[in-house]
Amino acid sequence: MFKRLICFAVFFSAFTAFAMAEELNLKEVATGVFVHQGIHALPDRQNHGEIANIGFIVGDRCVAVIDSGGSPAQGLALKSAIKATTKTPICHVINTHVHPDHVYGNIAFKEPGVSFIGHRKLTQSLAARAPYYLEKAGRDMGMTLKNEDFIAPDKSVDSIMELDLGGRKLILTAHGPAHTDNDLSVYDDKTQTLWLADLLFMGHVPVIDGSLTGWLKELEKLKKIEARLAIPGHGPVASEWPKAAEAETRYLEMLRNEIRQYIKQGKTMEQAMAQVGQSARGEWQLFDDFHKRNIATAFAELEWED
Amino acid sequence: MKTKIYIKSFCFLLAGLMLANMALAAGEEDAAWNNVLKQKYFGDRSIDESTASIELTAPYRAEDPALVPISVTAKKPQSPTDYIKTITLIIDNNPVPFAAAFHFTPESGKADIATRLRFNAYTNIRAIAETNDGKLSMVKAFVKASGGCSAPIGADLEAAMARMGKMKFKLEGDKVSLNQPNQTQLLVSHPSISGMQMDQISRQIKPAHFVNQVKVSFNGKPIMSAETDIALSTDPNFRFYFVPDKAGELKAEVKDNQGKEFSYTQTVSP
CATH class of the missing domain: 1.20.5 (Single alpha-helices involved in coiled-coils or other helix-helix interfaces)
Structure with a gap:
């Protein structure tokens, strides 16, 4: 009986994977701002790494894609969803940072007339990680990627870049080390929507792959922006700003304060990883998958503070 | 049917x-x-697979593959006639399996070593101890790299580059206890990068740049020295013991593969 269940599970998951590639659910959260909501899960063979919030913004002349998806197939699904929504051509693909769930759909958009935009450090970060990410895509997701699937930006954002889509202007900001060392946020002036991608986690525990103190610093600046809505990289399609950042800020501050205490008391990284912040477990999904990792990264950063 | x-x-x-x-x-x-x-x-050379001499502690799951805490504990104290000379760490499936070889003396007190390493794959890590009689023994542990977006790269290389060469010793308390093993930690700031091979993306090949030699002495007597390679995490970190007989100077001398040399001394007193 058990074996038969496994068999059905195998058939069924193959079936849903096929169905997923066909259609992408998108929600128009503000005029011309479309978001697909990801799921809180680790990338695996069932979800093909299609876990992040991705989407696009439509202007009079141009469409800008914001994060292309977690697989080439999801990139294609996003592209066909865009074609089904508007006749306006796709001019830009904005990659908010280096992580696979945000950039593996790039290849679907590569054609003349489409420019890829990213943080000034995105190219370097992609180059350093690609060999490892290639191997991991095969191991974790059963996905065969080639070097050509890693598309570096042809336009890079040093600090601020304005992008005119026709009738609406996007302001792209390159941030200091925070979630990663190559985070880009996008502000749409027409609808006052702040697309934060992984600078904002909701529900899914924040992941530190850049700098804990840097992230808190960037959040302080971001909170001053008068936005009606914020779009997180993981969480609901849109939320009220800056309220949306409360839980994340609380988590990051807790980590910073507790780890500083551990370092001051001469405790080791291993001790911190075992003990710090366990009380926050109930507040976050994927806590056991990322919390200890966050402690290691933050510990290695904070021990150089004095 | x-x-x-x-x-x-x-x-x-x-x-x-x-x-x-x-x-x-x-x-x-x-x-x-x-x-x-x-x-x-x-x-x-024959290598005995046994835990008689040392124990290896490694997490089964590498939470952050760029920063995996590993520690080796010696089963008995160092003595002038019976001591561990070298502990070598090998990570089978890393691009460069040789991670480090640590050398100890009777003055080390205890041949314990803890450090942070990069893991590129699901792999065994091995610690091979050589005692002063030339015998080799090995312990191993299996480590799974974690899922998610992790990569065995440093999170903020620019910060490490900016303070390259900065070092510090951390002791367990403010003062050392004389004539017994005292634990100390050496922190070295160094980007420790393995080089960027994807020149088709970056259009530039950044050469590997990592710490390859560490020497620690107390009042001129060697306590711990090491040859190291790219498996060392960004900002290399070492925890080990020494036996002070009086107040004095802990000194660290570090070299990297590009020929840069750094040194640092810190006074300790009982």
Whole structure:
């Protein structure tokens, strides 16, 4: 009986994977701002790494894609969803940072007339990680990627870049080390929507792959922006700003304060990883998958503070 | 009815395949070591697989593959006639399996060493101890790299580059206890980058840049020295023991593969 269940599970998951590639659910959260909501899960063979919030913004002349998806197939699904929504051509693909769930759909958009935009450090970060990410895509997701699937930006954002889509202007900001060392946020002036991608986690525990103190610093600046809505990289399609950042800020501050205490008391990284912040477990999904990792990264950063 | 039988036999086949795969994987774990690495690093010398001399602590899951805390604990104190000379760490499936070799003296007190390493794959890590009589013994542990977006790169290389060469010693308390093993931690700021091979993306090849030699002494007497490679995490970190007989100076001398040298001294008192 058990074996038969496994068999059905195998058939069924193959079936849903096929169905997923066909259609992408998108929600128009503000005029011309479309978001697909990801799921809180680790990338695996069932979800093909299609876990992040991705989407696009439509202007009079141009469409800008914001994060292309977690697989080439999801990139294609996003592209066909865009074609089904508007006749306006796709001019830009904005990659908010280096992580696979945000950039593996790039290849679907590569054609003349489409420019890829990213943080000034995105190219370097992609180059350093690609060999490892290639191997991991095969191991974790059963996905065969080639070097050509890693598309570096042809336009890079040093600090601020304005992008005119026709009738609406996007302001792209390159941030200091925070979630990663190559985070880009996008502000749409027409609808006052702040697309934060992984600078904002909701529900899914924040992941530190850049700098804990840097992230808190960037959040302080971001909170001053008068936005009606914020779009997180993981969480609901849109939320009220800056309220949306409360839980994340609380988590990051807790980590910073507790780890500083551990370092001051001469405790080791291993001790911190075992003990710090366990009380926050109930507040976050994927806590056991990322919390200890966050402690290691933050510990290695904070021990150089004095 | 017929369909049912087909499904059943398909399931048996599937289960059989899975079992075969698992058996293969178990044998494969040691293949690189047995076929290549042992010969490469230790030649024909015999290595006893035993926990009599040292113990290895490694997490089964590498939470952050860029920062995996590893520690080796010696089973008995160092004595002038019976001590551990060298502990070598090998990570079978890393691009460069040799991670580090740490050398100790009787003055080390205890041949314990803890450090942070990068893991590129699901792999065994081995610690091989050589005692002063020339005997080799080995312990190993299996480490799974974690999922998610992790990569065995430093999170903020620019910060590490900006403070390159900065070092500090951390002691367990403000003062040392004389004539017994005291734990100390050496922190070295260094980007420790393995080089960027994807020149088709970056259009530039950044050369590897990592710490390859560490020497620590107390009042001029060597306590711990090491040859290290790119498996060392960004901002290398070492925890070990020394036995002070009076107040004095802890000194660290560090070299990297590009010929840069850094040194640092810190006064300690009882």
